Amino acid sequence: MKPERREKIEEALFAPLVAILIAFVAGDILMLSFNQSPFVVWRLLLEGSWGNAYGFGQVLYKATTLSFTGMAVAFAYRAGLFNIGGEGQLAAGGLAAALVGFALPVGFPAILAILLGCLGAAAAGGVVGAVPGYLRVRFGAHEVITTIMLNFVVLALLNWFIATKLRVPETLHTPEIHAGAIPRLSAILPAFHGSAANLSVIAVIITAVAMWYYMFRTRGGYELRAVGLQPDAAEYGGISVRRVLFSAMTISGVIAGLGGINFVLGYKYYYEDGFAGGTGFLGIAVALVGRNNPFGILIAALFFATLSQGGLALNAFVPKQMVDVLQGVVIIAIAASVPEVQRILLGARKRLVDKPLSESAAAPTQPPAAAV
Amino acid sequence: MNSFEIITQILRIAAPYLFAAAGGVIAERSGIISLTLEGYMLGGAFAAVVGTFYTGSPTIGVLCGIGGGMVLALIHAISCIRYRADQVIVGIAINLFAIGITRFFLKLLFGSSSNSPRVAGFASGYANPLLWLGLLATPVVAFLLFRTTFGLRVRATGEKPEAAASVGVSVHRVQYTAVVLSGALAALGGVYLALDQHQFTDQMTAGRGFIAVAAVIFGRWSPLRAGAACLLFAAAETAQIHLQGNHVVASQFIEMIPYVLTIVALAGVVGRAIAPSALGRAET
Numbered sequence: 084m085k086p087e088r089r090e091k092i093e094e095a096l097f098a099p100l101v102a103i104l105i106a107f108v109a110g111d112i113l114m115l116s117f118n119q120s121p122f123v124v125w126r127l128l129l130e131g132s133w134g135n136a137y138g139f140g141q142v143l144y145k146a147t148t149l150s151f152t153g154m155a156v157a158f159a160y161r162a163g164l165f166n167i168g169g170e171g172q173l174a175a176g177g178l179a180a181a182l183v184g185f186a187l188p189v190g191f192p193a194i195l196a197i198l199l200g201c202l203g204a205a206a207a208g209g210v211v212g213a214v215p216g217y218l219r220v221r222f223g224a225h226e227v228i229t230t231i232m233l234n235f236v237v238l239a240l241l242n243w244f245i246a247t248k249l250r251v252p253e254t255l256h257t258p259e260i261h262a263g264a265i266p267r268l269s270a271i272l273p274a275f276h277g278s279a280a281n282l283s284v285i286a287v288i289i290t291a292v293a294m295w296y297y298m299f300r301t302r303g304g305y306e307l308r309a310v311g312l313q314p315d316a317a318e319y320g321g322i323s324v325r326r327v328l329f330s331a332m333t334i335s336g337v338i339a340g341l342g343g344i345n346f347v348l349g350y351k352y353y354y355e356d357g358f359a360g361g362t363g364f365l366g367i368a369v370a371l372v373g374r375n376n377p378f379g380i381l382i383a384a385l386f387f388a389t390l391s392q393g394g395l396a397l398n399a400f401v402p403k404q405m406v407d408v409l410q411g412v413v414i415i416a417i418a419a420s421v422p423e424v425q426r427i428l429l430g431a432r433k434r435l436v437d438k439p440l441s442e443s444a445a446a447p448t449q450p451p452a453a454a455v
Numbered sequence: 456m457n458s459f460e461i462i463t464q465i466l467r468i469a470a471p472y473l474f475a476a477a478g479g480v481i482a483e484r485s486g487i488i489s490l491t492l493e494g495y496m497l498g499g500a501f502a503a504v505v506g507t508f509y510t511g512s513p514t515i516g517v518l519c520g521i522g523g524g525m526v527l528a529l530i531h532a533i534s535c536i537r538y539r540a541d542q543v544i545v546g547i548a549i550n551l552f553a554i555g556i557t558r559f560f561l562k563l564l565f566g567s568s569s570n571s572p573r574v575a576g577f578a579s580g581y582a583n584p585l586l587w588l589g590l591l592a593t594p595v596v597a598f599l600l601f602r603t604t605f606g607l608r609v610r611a612t613g614e615k616p617e618a619a620a621s622v623g624v625s626v627h628r629v630q631y632t633a634v635v636l637s638g639a640l641a642a643l644g645g646v647y648l649a650l651d652q653h654q655f656t657d658q659m660t661a662g663r664g665f666i667a668v669a670a671v672i673f674g675r676w677s678p679l680r681a682g683a684a685c686l687l688f689a690a691a692e693t694a695q696i697h698l699q700g701n702h703v704v705a706s707q708f709i710e711m712i713p714y715v716l717t718i719v720a721l722a723g724v725v726g727r728a729i730a731p732s733a734l735g736r737a738e739t
Contacts, residue, residue, distance in 0.1 A: 113559065165543055224721035225730070227543050228672060231490070231665065232714035243707035367547055404558035404568070411552025415530065418545045419538035 090432070095374045098424045099383075102372070102417035109412045110405065117401045124397050131396020132389045138396070140268060140278025144350065145388035147280075148173070150287045150381055151342030152366025154294055155208075155335045157375035159226075161298060162331035163311035168215060168230030169339040170363030171237030172208040176340025177347045178241055179207030181354035184260025184347070196263035200348050201286065201341060208340015209333050211237055216332030220325040226332065234363070245356045256355035265349040281349030290338060291377040298377070307331055339363065368414045371421075461693060463580055467651075469689035470589030471496065471644035471660075475667030476674070476681040477592035478640030483676055484600060485633035486613040486733040490546030491531050492641045493664025494553035499524040499642025500649035500659055501557040505564065507574040507650065516574070517585070517646050524642020525635050527553060532634040536627050542735050550664075558657060569657050576650035585647045592640060593682030600678060609633050613731035641667070669717040676731060688713040 111121040132138045152169040159166035166172075183203035187196050215233060218224040242255075249257045265282050269275040298304040309317040310327045318324045346358045369387055373380030387410065394406030475496055479489040502523025507516030531549050534540040558568065565571045577583040600606035611619035612629045620626050641664065648663075649655050666688055674681030695709035 117563065167543070167547070218718065218722050222722040224718065224723070227488075227490075228668075228721055229718050232669060232717050235662065235665065235714045236711045236718075239707040239710045243705050246707075247705065361551075364547060364551065367544060368551075371544060402559055402562035402568070404555060404562055407555025408552065408559050409555070411548050411555050414548035415534055415540070415545055415552065418540035418548060419534040422539045 090428070093428055094425060095376070095379070097428065098417055098421040099372050099374070101420045101424065102413050103386075105416040105420075106409050106413045110409055113405050113408060114401050119400045124400055127397040127400065128389075128393030132393040136272075136274035137276070137278045138392055140275040140280035141392045142385065142388045143268070143284055144279040144281070144345065145391055146381070146384040147283050147287050147345045147349075148342045148362050149365060149369050149384035149387055151290070151345070152339050152363050153369030153373055153380040153384055154290060154377055155212075155337075155339035155342070156366045156370035157373065157377070157380055158294060158298075158338055159331050159335035160370060160375050161311045162307045162327060163314060164219070164328060164332055164335070165227045166212065166215075166230055166332065166335045166339070167227060167367065168211060168233050168237075168336070168363070169366045170359050170361070171230075171234040172211045172336045172339035173342045173363045174241055174359045175211045175237055175343070176204035176208040177343030177358060178244070178354045179203040179340070180263070180344050180347045181257050181260055184263040184352075185257075187262040189261045191262040193262070193264075197265055197344075197348065200260075200263035201344055204340045204343045204347075205337045206340070208343070209337040211340065212336015213329070213333040216329040216336075219332065220329045238357075238359075242356055245354070251353075254355075255357070256351070257353045259352045260348070263348050264352055265344065267349070279350040281345070283345040283349045286341065286344065287381070290341065291381055294338070294377040339366070365410065368410065368417075371414065371417055461697075464696075465686065465689045465693045466586060466590065467580070468692050469685045470586050470647050471663050472667050472670055472685035472688060473589045473592050473682055474644030474647065475641040475664055476670040476685050477596040477678060478637035478644075479667055479671040480593075480596055480674075480676060480678045480681050481600070481609065481633045481640070482637035483671060483734060484613045484731055485609045485630045486616060486731060486736070487532070487535055487630055487634050488542040488546060488735050489637060489671065490543060490668060491527070491549040491664075492637075492644075492667045493660055493662065494546075494550040495524040495527050495638045495641035496645035496648070496660040496664045497550075497553045497557055497658070498527045498645065500645030501560065501655050502642070503646040504571050504574055504649050504655040505560070507576070508564075508571065511575060513575050513577055513650055516650060517643070520642050520646035520649070521639045524638040524640075524645070526638075527642075528635045528638020529631075531638070532631050535634075536630050554658060557655070561655065561657065571655040573653050574650075576653040579651055583647075583651065585643065585650065588643065589647060592643070593678045593685075596640075597678040605629075605632070610731075613733055616733050666713050669713040672730075673713070673717050673720045675720070684713075684716075 114121045114124045132142050152173055155169050155172065156166055180200045180203050183200045184196070187199065211233065215226045215229040218229050219226045245255060245257065251258055267275070268280040268282065269278065298308065306317065306322045306327050309320065309322060310324050314324050347354050365387060369380055369383045372386065373383035390406050390409060394403040397403070475492045478495065479492050482489040499520040503516040503520030506519025507513050527549055531545055534545045535542045561571060562568055577585060600609060608619065608624050608629045611624060612626050616626045644663070644667070645660055648659060667685070670681045670684035670688060673684040691709055691712045695706050
């Protein structure tokens with residue numbers, strides 16, 4: 084294996100592992116504070132999530148939305164932008180998918196209806212993402228603040244729309260869609276019966292592959308990463324930084340918006356106010372643990388989905404709120420350990436490189452140590 | 456309802472914003488991004504209720520609340536300053552962590568997943584000493600920032616940390632102090648809420664910390680202007696309460712006011728909001 088490649092892998096893996104280790108210790112402390120054996124509780128958490136088809140289906144379902152919001156954060160982050168607006172983009176995408184489902188007549192060809200629904204979700208998320216993108220390139224308004232503030236604006240708008248225009252009386256959700264329902268996994272594998280997992284997982288995998296290809300194999304992706312690493316150098320190299328920033332924010336919104344299909348078209352078949360429920364924010368954690376790599380994000384999403392689903396299984400022993408604490412701990416720990424791990428690895432490599440040199444100076448007959 | 460009662464209502468709504476915005480200004484002026492105000496408020500509210508519940512004294516409750524906010528702020532400060540973690544990410548994480556830890560202990564101590572039992576508190580309105588403290592919070596911070604050595608150091612650290620360090624200011628110590636102080640102040644906002652309602656309810660701060668963030672930015676990082684922004688936002692909310700029922704404007708559109716104004720301020724349409732220049736980079 085090439086040394087640079089190994090260094091990259093070390094860097095990518097160490098910080099998440101350290102963070103997860105810290106979360107484990109924190110979890111142990113919480114469990115012990117409830118007089119429960121950590122061993123028993125962790126086993127329950129795993130059994131309730133990966134131990135049976137229903138639990139695993141729920142993990143897949145939760146991981147689906149998280150993957151979308153995680154990839155959305157990562158896409159913007161690669162361009163040096165922070166998209167904290169996933170929550171609003173996701174909700175807008177969900178509503179758009181539901182609206183498409185209403186507009187189409189009953190009996191509209193399923194595949195076409197699903198594609199149109201996805202398109203609607205993507206477009207709505209894209210519009211919500213484009214606003215902070217435009218504000219950034221046109222006025223220099225920092226996207227962290229504008230995306231946070233837009234979340235509140237978009238959620239209030241959607242709430243108003245649902246409450247005044249389109250709800251089933253006494254509820255906060257729309258009526259069911261006419262067309263565009265995405266089949267459940269249980270339609271193919273009956274073992275998943277009862278779980279919300281649906282074929283949106285295919286959309287996740289397609290999105291991940293497409294994102295990876297775009298990011299690392301196309302000119303546009305190269306420009307995006309160049310802008311993220313060194314905007315001034317990119318500009319000097321002839322890349323239009325403004326155009327890249329705007330499109331990165333828009334596409335980030337598209338990806339987050341697409342996440343809306345999982346709940347609306349795949350699970351409930353209607354839009355419900357507040358369905359995003361923090362998934363947009365958690366996407367930041369998913370992107371962070373997944374190191375902004377689409378495939379890393381899929382794994383990270385599974386991790387957070389496991390925590391969330393497993394939390395329900397252990398509720399009888401330790402309050403499921405423990406999971407909320409652990410999520411926070413994982414994020415703080417990984418955010419703090421990424422720069423630290425980089426420094427430690429850098430220091431270690433320096434020592435490894437320096438040492439053989441000084442040794443070979445002292446004993447010139449010895450062959451220099453192999454490259455680290 | 457006469458105008459005196461309306462002013463009272465505005466001040467009561469504004470008090471938590473004023474505390475949190477005062478804290479936000481100090482931390483951001485020292486160069487540390489304050490997306491954590493929501494979490495500090497929530498932690499402060501919970502700690503205050505726990506303290507009051509076990510001692511029966513709301514005064515001790517207030518001190519516990521301040522302590523709770525300071526602990527969360529210290530976690531934020533250590534992550535950002537010692538470990539140079541991304542301030543935005545840790546900020547979001549602190550908020551999630553505060554939601555989680557208060558839920559967990561709500562269940563552990565009170566066996567409920569929604570609210571604590573009723574505790575002692577303060578009389579509402581002008582008899583509540585915290586209301587007066589809240590009104591004083593931003594002027595005091597203004598004095599601190601612009602009339603004391605510490606304030607000068609905070610501002611220097613937030614604008615030009617290298618320059619501050621070169622004249623012997625310990626940048627890290629200033630930042631630690633500023634962040635922990637912001638935790639204490641923002642926590643008081645949460646304490647005010649909890650002791651005013653005589654209980655803690657899950658996620659009771661309900662986005663107020665972000666309204667305070669909006670006030671800090673809309674007030675262009677000046678404590679007095681941020682305080683004025685808090686009063687403005689509170690006035691809008693009061694108007695919303697009074698307009699409810701007559702359907703002139705849907706309440707959702709009034710809810711948006713602080714956020715829309717902040718976006719407009721950032722976009723620089725009226726009076727460009729410019730952040731402290733070293734905000735967000737804890738490198739020195």
